[in-house]
């Protein structure tokens with residue numbers, strides 16, 4: 001059975017879904033909400049920039 005993968009929104013690597021973190025970015029100036037998946041490695045680096053993870 002193939003493992004589902006997602007493309008990291010930061011480093012663009014294909015990573016296992018279970019290794020990704022789903023992040024939501026609420027922009028301050030607009031009502032746009034950006035959501036994407038990032039690998040855990042990238043998340044560790046950019047986590048302070050996000051409001052909160054939504055796993």
Ligand SMILES: [Zn+2]
Pocket residue numbers: 008009010011012013038039040041042043
């Ligand atoms: Zn990454």
